[in-house]
Amino acid sequence: MVLHLQALAATIGLVLSMLLWVRGANPAIYAFIACGVFLAYVTYGWIKDTIKVLDRTRRHGLILGFFGVAMFAFSYAMVPLYHILCHGNVALPESASSHPVDIDIMFEKYRGLPIAITVSESQLELGSGESRLVYVTLENHANKALDIKLSISTNPRTIKPYFGLVTPDVIHLPAWERTQFPIEVKFNADVPDDLWQTAILLLFQDINGVGELGKTDAWEKMHHAEQIGVRS
Amino acid sequence: MRKLGYWLSTTNHKDIGSMYLWFSLLMFLAAGAMALLIRVELSQPGRILLEPNLYNQMVTMHGLIMIFGAIMPALAGFANWQIPLMIGAADMAFPRLNNWSFWLLPVGFGLMGSTFFMEGGAPNFGWTMYAPLSTTYGPPSTDFMILSIHVLGLSSILAALNIIATIINLRAPGMTYHRMPIFVWSWLITAFLLLAIMPILAGTVTMLLTDRHFGTSFFSAAGGGDPLMFQHLFWFFGHPEVYVLVMPAFGIISEIIPTFSRKPLFGANFMVYAIACIAFLSFIVWIHHMFVTGVSVEVKIFFMFTTLLVAVPTAIKVFNWTATMYKGALTFETPMLFAIGFLFLFTLGGFGGLMLGIVPADYQYQDTYFVVGHFHYAIVTGVYYSIVAGVYYWLPKWTGRMYSETLGAWHFWLSTIAANLTFLPMHFLGLAGMPRRIPDYALQFADFNQIVSIGGFLFGIAQLIFVYAVIKVVFFKQGEKATAQVWECAKGLEWTIDSPAPHHSFLVQPVVTKSVHEWD
Missing domain, CATH: 2.60.370.10 (Ctag/Cox11)
Structure with a gap:
């Protein structure tokens, strides 16, 4: 129950801070990072507890599933990596130029x-x-x-x-x-x-x-x- | 209705394996028909049958369906049927997940096939989906193709996860990693490879989708992105994907050759190391698909060397198969014919790969029919031959009936003549400068194209013999009854149970005391 509440609080905090950040409230980025770290911590705790109670086969299934998710994330990580390695700068996925x-x-x-x-x-x-x-x-x-x-x-x-x-x-x-x-x-x-x-x-x-x-x-x-x- | 319910909900690995194989055959026939339409169009210069946009759609769908719908499901079918039998497991580790993995396939291909009936037609930019052809210029159906790739990718990821969990956890007592059959080893490595690359493809096509509709510019130079990055991401998936197709084929051939040579596999451990080595190298060769895109000389040299390095473990495998046959008491039943055909023709395709891997030579071959010829030697006479060999090899175990050797021999010889007639002249066309993916060509290419088209149709006819031989055994129960052992010198747990393999494979847990490669 505590875990669920923690996860809910972290998620709501993450969404709210992101909205504030998008709207231009610069200090919101710190709240966003803090909520993100907290959510990652809660998720880690959940995975650890879940893995502990699973049998060997299911544990392997879960770990392999996370590996698949991590590889999906890696495909996005390759975008800035590509720009740094091939062009010497970071990716610019957003297109609008804000300056004259x-x-x-x-x-x-x-x-x-x-x-x-x-x-x-x-x-x-x-x-x-x-x-x-x-x-x-x-x-x-x-x-x-x-x-x-x-x-x-x-x-x-x-x-x-x-x-x-x-x-x-x-x-x-x-x-x-x-x-x-x-x-x-x-x-x-x-x-x-x-x-x-x-x-x-x-x-x-x-x-x-x-x-x-x-x-x-x-x-x-x-x-x-x-x-x-x-x-x- | 009850039967349909049974097949929709079955969790038995043999049923699911059979469904994978039948689905694969269906897709093979569909994509094969597209190949024949392509060959009709190219049988003479000028427009014959297909309007150019439809031709491009045919080329795209032929590639996508053959790779994701025919070859991969066929190999997954083998994995489902054989892995539990070979390691002494009752079933796959996650039987319900296994059922879901399969039933995602018809959904995915339903989506993909539906694109033919949409406004603007099916995707028409080749199976490689290069941006901006698939972003700025892609037809509306591209979104359906992307969704279908997500569905198919999920199916592959779940299947890979299941296979790894099965092999790691459900081996019979005494079945150490060292004693595992090469087919199981090849699938273990392949499954890891699949699990690593399919999410990359999923991420890449998601970027395509957001570029098309959500204002991002991953592949658009106008927004600070780079279309070339698509090629990097795609081939980071795409090259290991080729090995995903080839490595289980290596496993099948490694089972067949010792049986019909009546000798244990030469250097079995090295075979495993070689497969692992190929899997590792497959991640560091992708730029050989992009030598002409302007990458720096240092990068080209590095990737040329890594590409050529793949030849070393591959040569070890070819050497070991040859050494297994050396001084063996060879007999030439249909599986062995196809295995030997694989050995010769896959090696020939591999030589084409070496030529393409050499940077200055690649400048000439890039985007020509040489590449098409090379790829089809590797996939048709390589992977497809091994699938056919595997079907003939294990069909008696699956159905309890022997297939007709006469039909098998006809199938082999016709296929082999036709495959060479089809794919060898493609190399000459490429060397003479005929570009790939064109619906029309200059007059000087007409003669070879005619030969290729004749070969293509002959190959298609030869496959009907295969379909007939299989249907005869499966549906009409014609053919001699098969014994449990089936082949005189076949080794492994699957040959200890009855033919056809019973619904519950092992009533008593088998205990393994020695490797399938240790013969008395």
């Missing part, structure tokens, strides 16, 4: 595209689920109209899926004209907890051939592009 992330906004034009670029903000601080508009101004310094495409990359590259970047398709910019458009930067999903800083690079290129990524003059010559009209 610094984002640097950078820009680049490909192969001397004759435009001037300015952005309204070069640094942002965004939390999970937040969004912000960044205004980009382009000024055409050429004597002809340009059709400009904007590509965006992130550093590290793996972070790109977390961003929801709303950008224009193709920007038509007449000669010597200026235009301004917004880019919406937001975190679509929770980001990894160890990410504190990232950068977004805005890359501008002319879709009519000049400055297309990877296709240099040497490439043009090699593929005789002018003769066969690849770029028409």
Whole structure:
């Protein structure tokens, strides 16, 4: 009877302290640990008493059963072990990042595209689920109209899926004209907890051939592009 | 109705053993039919019969059912029938638990089979269940598969616990550990292995479940987890699991070869040490399944060496079986034919394993049909052959009737020709670069695939002979009456009781005075 009451008290204490802990009452962790240790002690006492009264076969059955339960627990223990051994850090099974992330906004034009670029903000601080508009101004310094495409990359590259970047398709910019458009930067999903800083690079290129990524003059010559009209 | 009630509630180890064996046969036929559908699809390039998603479902379910539904229950059936008889026990240590262990199986496979009729179809990511295929991209039925694995795992854990408690506590007076038959030893070690690994699988699939529905990210990089960790956890279970299948097979073969060689088993103690050694090594080789996942060179070298080290105790066993036959008065009854077939073909499969264990060579073989060929040599011509050999060997003891040797010989020769026709060309296909788990392939693989498909169907037909031979004896009571001894030189307590073995095996407690390996 005493054992049952002890086990009940320990379990209720464990659940209550866990609830308080989850709700942010930091000292509750000590109560949680204390209740956990007490429950383990009570369980140990129960196992010891039970094993004592069992016959040899049942005792073996019980011990083997506990071994199975321990191996189940071991499968979970392998999670932090794996992260420590293979990545040098502990596992992060929870996904939400609670802190904001610094984002640097950078820009680049490909192969001397004759435009001037300015952005309204070069640094942002965004939390999970937040969004912000960044205004980009382009000024055409050429004597002809340009059709400009904007590509965006992130550093590290793996972070790109977390961003929801709303950008224009193709920007038509007449000669010597200026235009301004917004880019919406937001975190679509929770980001990894160890990410504190990232950068977004805005890359501008002319879709009519000049400055297309990877296709240099040497490439043009090699593929005789002018003769066969690849770029028409 | 009363009969159904009897089978639902029976606690007799022989009844439960029989149920395990019949259930296993049923599952074997179901998963075998899936294998044949796979082979129809692959008999020619292009789409023949199965839509690619259904093909993937067939591949997944074939693997899961064969391993968890056919092979493991068959071996558990042998354990139930033979262990109490061989150690002189009245029954298993926990007879009711034993009944429950069995009846969990139909429940588990009912759940698994039902996934075929669900929206999105059955699981389609292979029996290895790699994340994120089984998490982000898994069909809704994946949850049922996870539950079914929990049920089947519980069944295996309870069976293992029962077997260990039986062997430790219920041995007849004089049956010391040293005198125990190798089959019993092999099951004792296997049961410990099962008890250690099945909870790991349970934990891993629970993580899959919480990743799918409860917001955890054990295997999701987006949340700080790692999909590669699934492979580590899975193979930490998966490789010892292969030995769970193979080691009782070693035990069966170690019983059959001395009987038909009319000589005691050569180096019986070493056989036990070798099994224990293989069991230990099985825990430190799992990364050989993951050589191409980017693990460091040092880790690869360590796991390559441990993998190759498994060859040493295995070679000891093969040597001891061969030495047992050397200068023996051999006769070639069906169990012996299958045992010799096992010896040759399992060794061939083992060589394939050695090739796969070598890191630079594995880069070429990884995820090709070479792996499929190797695995099927080990499991079909290894484990399945030993199961068939065991059934032929002990069937007269179980039923009191001799099976037909003619049918047995036909079964063996057809199976052996067909198995080689099926699984040998798979190695060539793999070496030529054909990937595994694909419903279609490049034209240059067509010829070998046709041969494999023909071999597969021939193998299927050969197994019908086996089913016929068994049904003839069990249901139609055809065949000569078997004596208690059955085989001239069979040793052990099970041969001292009548054939068929009576409901209560030993009316008088047997006393053991010498080992089955000590012959006069």
